[in-house]
Amino acid sequence: MPEWVHIIIRTLISFCAMFVFARLIGKRQLSQITFFEYIVGIAIGDMAAIIPDELDAPLYHGLLPMAVYTxxxxxxxxxxLKSKSARDFLEGHARVLIRDGKILEDNLKKERMSTDELLEHLRSKNVFKVADVEFALMESNGTVNVLVKSEQQPLTPKRMGLQVPPEVEPQAVIMDGQIMDEALATIGFNRAWLKTELEKQGVAVENVFLAQVDATGQLYIDVYEDKLKIPEPQILPLTNITLKKVQADLESFALATADVQAKRMYTEAAERIQQVIDKVGPYLTR
Structure with missing residues (x-):
């Protein structure tokens, strides 16, 4: 067998072995790796690279150490997994770096982190003032997670006491000019509805690169021609405005009339419209 063929075969075997061993170690090797796993990955890669060069050595001389390192x-x-103390020893544990806006210098020294490095970690979390931080912890994998104080956190519908509909995954109903019938059926629509919506915006199916339908039934289109401007759907905002206008008109009628029965009728109707707005408003203003 020619030497170059021998080298190719050993290279393919070492590559396959490295792939299998990396899969056995698990996905953490690719994402939240520890320092120990990082070193193991380097060692396995070095061993895999040596196998094609050592033509005189038996193949198992390279595969066996790789298996042991795996x-x-x-x-x-x-x-x-079985012992908390062993987990702390092998992987380390989280350490508080900032508590209630106060930097814990002793913990910072234990992690051998400078003030500049700490501020850099905070800036990566869009935090520029230490006083805004409730907690900052260094995790065992070296990342720093930050919890800002309540008054500095973004305003959310929950904090405002508002109820919003749950998020539902948008369905891609057109890809590369092809209609996706399964996605249409998932959201309860058909081709006739889709073609009607496309006609409203003056777009042909074959010109659509991607089209998505959200939970409210609105169609969003991206065409092949990037310079072509597709108007944003305005049906839901207009519906919301119309409901508010009707409710305001009913209240005006109630104030303008002197008839007690008519005033009560207009007031009750305005209240019912307001109830409708409260229920469907989150869907119409998304």
Whole structure:
């Protein structure tokens, strides 16, 4: 067998072995890796690179150390799952760096982090004042998570006491000019409805790169021609405005009439319209 063929075969075997061993270690090797897992990954990669070069050595001389390096983090992960103390020893634990706007200098020194590094971590979380921080913790994987004080947190519908409809995944009903019938059926529409909506905006199906329908039934279109401007759907905002106008008109009628029975009728109707606005308003103003 020619030497170059031998090298290619050993390279393919080492690549496949590295792939299998990396999969056995788990997805944490790709995302939230610990320092130990990082070192193991480098070691396995180095061993895989040596296998094609050592043509005189048996193949298992390279595969066996790779298998051992793979088995070690798997075994240690199993031990960490079973014991909190072992988990703290192997993976470390979170450490508070800021509490109630006050930097804990001793903990900062234990993590060997400078003030500049701490401020850099805060800025990466869009926090520029230490006084705005309720808690800042360094996790075992080295990331810093920040909880800002309540008065500095973004205003949400929950904080305002408003009820909003749950988010529902938009469905892509057209991709690359092709209608996706399954997605249409999922949201309860058909091709006739879709073509009607496209006609309203003056767009042909074959010119659509992507079209999505949200939970409210609104169609959003992206066409192949980037310079072509597609008007934003205004049906729901107009519906909301119309409801408010009707409710305001009924209140005006109630104030303008001297008839007690008519005044009561207009007032009750205005209240019913307001109830409708309260219920459907979140859907119409999204």
């Amino acid at each position: 088995a070690l983090p798997i075994a240690l992960s199993w031990v960490a």
